[in-house]
Amino acid sequence: MPTIFDPFDLHGLTLPNRILLAPMTRTRASEADVPTDLMRDYYVQRASAGLMITECTEVSDQAHGIIRAPGMHRQDQVDGWRRVTDAVHEAGGRIYCQLWHCGRVSHPEIRGGELPVGPSALAASGDFYLPRGRVDFPVPRVLEESELPGIVDTFARATRMAREAGFDGVELHGANGYLQDQFLQDGSNVRSDNYGGPVENRARLLLETAQAMTEAWSPERVGVRLSPSRA
Numbered sequence: 001m002p003t004i005f006d007p008f009d010l011h012g013l014t015l016p017n018r019i020l021l022a023p024m025t026r027t028r029a030s031e032a033d034v035p036t037d038l039m040r041d042y043y044v045q046r047a048s049a050g051l052m053i054t055e056c057t058e059v060s061d062q063a064h065g066i067i068r069a070p071g072m073h074r075q076d077q078v079d080g081w082r083r084v085t086d087a088v089h090e091a092g093g094r095i096y097c098q099l100w101h102c103g104r105v106s107h108p109e110i111r112g113g114e115l116p117v118g119p120s121a122l123a124a125s126g127d128f129y130l131p132r133g134r135v136d137f138p139v140p141r142v143l144e145e146s147e148l149p150g151i152v153d154t155f156a157r158a159t160r161m162a163r164e165a166g167f168d169g170v171e172l173h174g175a176n177g178y179l180q181d182q183f184l185q186d187g188s189n190v191r192s193d194n195y196g197g198p199v200e201n202r203a204r205l206l207l208e209t210a211q212a213m214t215e216a217w218s219p220e221r222v223g224v225r226l227s228p229s230r231a
């Protein structure tokens with residue numbers, strides 16, 4: 001019976017132990033969402049884990065939902081992440097990048113006035129915090145079916161950029177009430193097109209995104225995070 005301290009073969013990537021760092025948003029990127037030295041130090045400090053999964057990382061400007069969350073859609077972000085992955089590898093670690101789209105969970109005030117987007121005209125419940133204090137979530141702009149292939153493409157592009165930035169793999173953030181999870185759950189998705197209704201349709205965006213990411217890299221290097229939360 002293996003213990004938590006025994007190695008694990010993650011489809012060709014050898015993890016020296018079975019302790020994983022969960023993805024955790026730290027909001028330590030620059031104001032332009034570029035990885036910083038503080039982030040590099042944070043991951044280097046934890047590099048003895050079998051595998052680290054980064055904080056959620058925006059795949060586009062549209063995906064932007066948290067102040068000072070890092071991105072993976074511009075060259076300066078790739079360069080910033082390269083400084084992180086190089087330092088982690090020098091310290092003997094392994095690191096996956098969690099790729100993310102906030103969907104409806106954001107606010108126009110941190111998006112240059114743009115409404116966040118979502119599967120249906122239903123606001124998220126709960127609190128959103130701006131520098132000026134607590135606000136309600138807005139009703140999102142409903143995504144047209146014709147816009148969805150473009151969103152899938154941003155995940156494929158971010159996967160290629162993550163590879164260029166020196167990551168060992170990527171994880172699709174399909175959990176915790178963000179875009180793919182908003183489509184998956186019937187509490188946030190009341191569409192009547194190919195992306196709403198039965199679970200086969202509600203899962204379509206998640207599955208298409210995962211497929212595009214595996215084509216952009218390889219199935220061995222792509223994970224998907226799911227969660228049993230209720231939107």
Ligand SMILES: Cc1cc2nc3c(=O)[nH]c(=O)nc-3n(C[C@H](O)[C@H](O)[C@H](O)COP(=O)(O)O)c2cc1C
Binds near residue numbers: 022023026054225
């Ligand atoms: C401050 C904070 C930030 C988090 N950020 C992310 C994130 O970026 N992506 C993600 O998938 N989960 C995120 N999570 C969820 C954690 O990965 C984890 O699932 C959660 O803390 C529950 O784990 P626990 O039961 O071991 O505490 C975050 C949690 C916390 C507390």
